[in-house]
Amino acid sequence: MEHVRGLAFYTKLYRKILVQDLKTKMSYRADFIISTIGMIMTNLSGFVTFLILFRNFPTINGWDYYHMLFLYGFSLVALTPVQCFFDNNWNLRFMVYSGDFIKYCFRPVNVFFYFISEVFDVKGLGQLAFGIGTLVYSWIHIGLPVSFMIILKLIVFLITASLFMIALMNAAAATCFWIKNSGYVMVIMFRFKDFAKYPASIFSGIFKVIFTFVIPIAFVAYYPSLVILDPDNVPLLSLLSPVLGILFFYLSYKFWMLGVRKYDFTGS
Amino acid sequence: MEDYALVMKDVCKDFKVLNRHEGLKGSIQDLFSRDYKTISAVKDVSLNVKRGEIIGYLGPNGAGKSTTIKMMTGVLEPTSGEILVNGKVPYKNRTENCENIGVVFGQRSQLWWSLPLIESFKLLRDIYMVPKNEYNDMIELYKSLVDIEPIINKPVRQMSLGQRTLSDILAAFLHNPAIVFLDEPTIGLDVSMKDKIRSLIKGLNKEKNTTVILTTHDMGDVDALCKRIVIIDKGTKIYDNDIEHLKSYFGxxxxxxxxxxxxxxxxxxxxxxxxxxxxxxxxxxxxxxxxxxxxxxxxxxxxxxxxxxxxxx
Amino acid sequence: MNPRKLLALTRAGIMESLQFRLGTFVTLFANLIYLVLVYYLWKAIYASSGVDVVNGMTFTDTMIYLILATSLFNFLEMFVVWDMSRSIQSGKIILDLLKPMKFRRYTFWSYSGSHVVSFFLTFLPTFVVVMIITHGAIHMGLNLIWFVIATVFALLINFNIEMLVATVCLYTESTWGINIVKETIVLLLSGASIPIAFFPDKLKTVVEYMPFRGVYDIPLTILLQKNGSDTLEGLLPMFLFQLIWIVILTAAGTLFWNYSVKKITVNGG
Structure with missing residues (x-):
């Protein structure tokens, strides 16, 4: 008796897990409220930091307030999927350390899928709202046009940007298969993302290469957003970003799965 | 070969570990040391288990029991030797192997923590693609063996340890696997719960002719369930026969x-x-x-x- | 409590941290990358502003401040909140509570070992690198001793904040939410992400009275000899500020913890 499990199977299964998960989430009100407050606080403090910075320095590398705000909103929206769907990565370290991770290996489904599907985080939606608000506000002030094509472009490149962020967090989480106290890797990677909202043109030399191709934070907002902000002058990297995004996501997934295989499950 | 649910031939498993030094100074040395040593967790273990058999897989702590179980379930690849679970190599096709096995680790629930048991069952039904009628039959069988009413709508997180273990065992049999691995299923349970769990395992084994590999430190489990025991110590198999035989050896x-x-x-x-x-x-x-x-x-x-x-x- | 026993916990902590050797190197490396990011951002910011001094801070001042704030952040980083919520969910907390030592004290001394390790592995190297790059922009004198004292106080304030937040874990499982609130508030209001010198006046006044300033801003101000901290008259109010907050937070933390534990034990959670 062999079963083939394809995309349709996984989609259906994910939907079912999601529905169940949401149902139980509703019954834990306190948790929901606390994490929502947490989310609002994070966004507020991020915004305050941004305002303080611009109060002292009106432009950064030729980018004015509203363009920077656009980048900021873009990065917030791009971060939503990683918050909502891939939040369980934060628990990976503890699972691996305690040996509990082994339970994900006994089911006839993809281990990565099974692990990630376990947690859906609603609070990320607050960030989405905040990001969209910022995006719309700066969109109006910059005076960008509104058309079907540009909205479609926006969506495609937002998804692209979030693929890079997911890839970064996957890779950071997967380090725990090799490194025992890797908690800090995720923490710092999560702080790296704060720099995604600044134009990548501030980097130069070898670090420009590193932040573009090794730790691709330049793709979390800067390159994909140029397609919208500067349509007459789109760099090649921006155009290639959807392909690169898929590639980075795939590589991070492979890295994660390699970790599962390398891990010797000695924790008990 | 056909009659065996599990075949192991000369299976070995080595681990490479860092040679650690003692004390504060040793810890600082270890930061830069490349001094590894190899530990053989399992050495030349061969084993055949017939369909429908319940075997007790015993050994002192650190004897290599869980390493063996991890190899049988396809999580670890043996360093050398051959393993066939249901006629297939477990680690070569993990997904396929998972369809044929069920696993229970005492004290480590594999169910969705916050979901009511019945919802976990339904998700498992989807994951294992169990046909509807087979699933319903199984639930009926469960109802005839234990009183599942008090737990079926309860989230796993709210269950007592006994209820949780019971749920995990039921979940492990749900897709009617050929082999079920039970790792210390009665650990930490009270006497009456132990009894319940044992009779459930026995009942399921009898009804479905499921092979059961049981590791335990509780000889009550062994007496209640196993005819045959395999004992492993320091990675080597030291005994493999009926309990009765063993007892007559010490006659x-x-x-x-x-x-x-x-x-x-x-x-x-x-x-x-x-x-x-x-x-x-x-x-x-x-x-x-x-x-x-x-x-x-x-x-x-x-x-x-x-x-x-x-x-x- | 026997000080020997407490030092034994520190020693065990040091050894445990060193065990994870790969992690130690990766942490070091990740920090360097982070500092590179900070460097490029502020270089661009200062270049675009066209002036050398903003709010009394030169580029070098800001860099030194932020670099040291980051390494101070690593040095102070505790996973108390995460660890606590883990041990609550797994029930291990009961064992910890049964240990023949006050739980808060036990936690503090258990973490002290990793502080020692990260001081030598992250803070000290960063400090030396900053010294070399800036050709001695940091004054080497009594201020170093005052800085060390201020850092120890900062450690105590930070620990107390962590413990207060960790206690909330007894009531909810939303660890992420609690932790992120703590982290963002501390990072912003302590001046770790942007020096407090850049804050607008109103916000600055509010922040002046909050305990978070005692964690990053005060030790760094003392080290860089800003705001009159090179005189005893300037120094004393800062130390006093830290001490008062240590007392307040310790009292509040202990009360909250004892109350919560009692409540939880009664409810049999």
Missing amino acids: SYRTLHMRLADDTWESMLIDEKETDIMDVIMRKQKETKIKDIRLEEISTEEVIKKIYEGDAA
């Missing part, structure tokens, strides 16, 4: 219980070949009054203890 051993003047029972294990039981009693009688005497065959617990201590060789 000359008797446990002597004596109730003394202060109403306490004193027990000792005596090898009749070497010591005369009457002598022991008479010697004791000179010291104190003996109110009552009971003579028993050696218990499984004591047999296993003797084997762990190396008396079987």
Whole structure:
């Protein structure tokens, strides 16, 4: 008796897990409220930091307030999927350390899928709202046009940007298969993302290469957003970003799965 | 070959670990050291398990039991040797192997923590693609074996340890696997719960002819469920036969219980070949009054203890 | 409490941290990358502003401040909140509570070992690198001793904040939410992400009275000899500020913890 499990199977299964998960989430009100407050606080403090910075320095590398705000909103929206769907990565370290991770290996489904599907985080939606608000506000002030094509472009490149962020967090989480106290890797990677909202043109030399191709934070907002902000002058990297995004996501997934295989499950 | 649910041939598993040094200075040295050593967790273990058989897989802590189980379930790849689970190599196709096995780790629930049990079951039904009628039959079977009413709508996080273990066992059998691995299923449970779990395992094994590999430290589990036991120590198989055979090997051993003047029972294990039981009693009688005497065959617990201590060789 | 026993916990902590050797190197490396990011951002910011001094801070001042704030952040980083919520969910907390030592004290001294390790592995190297790059922009004198004292106080304030937040874990499982609130508030209001010198005046006044300033801003201000901290008259109010907050937070933390534990034990959670 062999079963083939394809995309349709996984989609259906994910939907079912999601529905169940949401149902139980509703019954834990306190948790929901606390994490929502947490989310609002994070966004507020991020915004305050941004305002303080611009109060002292009106432009950064030729980018004015509203363009920077656009980048900021873009990065917030791009971060939503990683918050909502891939939040369980934060628990990976503890699972691996305690040996509990082994339970994900006994089911006839993809281990990565099974692990990630376990947690859906609603609070990320607050960030989405905040990001969209910022995006719309700066969109109006910059005076960008509104058309079907540009909205479609926006969506495609937002998804692209979030693929890079997911890839970064996957890779950071997967380090725990090799490194025992890797908690800090995720923490710092999560702080790296704060720099995604600044134009990548501030980097130069070898670090420009590193932040573009090794730790691709330049793709979390800067390159994909140029397609919208500067349509007459789109760099090649921006155009290639959807392909690169898929590639980075795939590589991070492979890295994660390699970790599962390398891990010797000695924790008990 | 066809008749075996599980075949292991000369299976070995080595681990590479860093040679750690002692003390604060050693810790700083280790930061830069490349001094590795190889540890053989499992050495040349061969094993055949028939369909429908329940075997007790025993051994002291750190003997290599869980490493073996992890290899059988396809999580670890053996360093050398061959394993066939249901005729297939487990680690080569993990997903396929997972369809044929069920796993329960005592104290580590594999169910969705916050979902009611029935919802977990439904998700598992989807994951294993169990046909609707087979699923319904299974639920009916469960109802006939245990009282699942009190737990079926309860989230796993709110269950007692016993209920959780029960749920995990039911979940492991849900897709009617050929083999189920039970790792210390009764650990930490009270006597009546242990009984319930044992009769459930027995019932499921009988109804579905499921092969069960049971690791445990509780000889009550072994007595209740297993005809055959396999004992592993320091990575090597040291015993593989019926319990009865083992007991007859120690046939000359008797446990002597004596109730003394202060109403306490004193027990000792005596090898009749070497010591005369009457002598022991008479010697004791000179010291104190003996109110009552009971003579028993050696218990499984004591047999296993003797084997762990190396008396079987 | 026998000080020997407490030092034994520190020693065990040091050894445990060193065991994870790969992690130690990766942490070091990740920090360097982070500092590179900070460097490029502020270089661009200062270049675009066209002036050398903003709010009394030169580029070098800001860099030194932020670099040291980051390494101070690593040095102070505790996973108390995460660890606590783990041990609550797994029930291990019961064992910890049964240890023959006050739980808060036990936690503090258990973490002290990793602080020692990260001081030598992250803070000290960063400090030396900053010294070399800036050709001695940091004054080497009594201020170093005052800085060390201020850092120890900062450690105590930070620990107390962590413990207060960790206690909330007894009531909810949303560890992420609690932790992120703590982290963002501390990072912003302590001046770790942007020096407090850049804050607008109103916000600055509010922040002046909050304990978070005692964690990053005060030790760094003392080290860089800003705001009159090179005189005893300037120094004393800062130390006093830290001490008062240590007392307040310790008292509040202990009360909250004891109350919560009692409540939880009664409810049999």
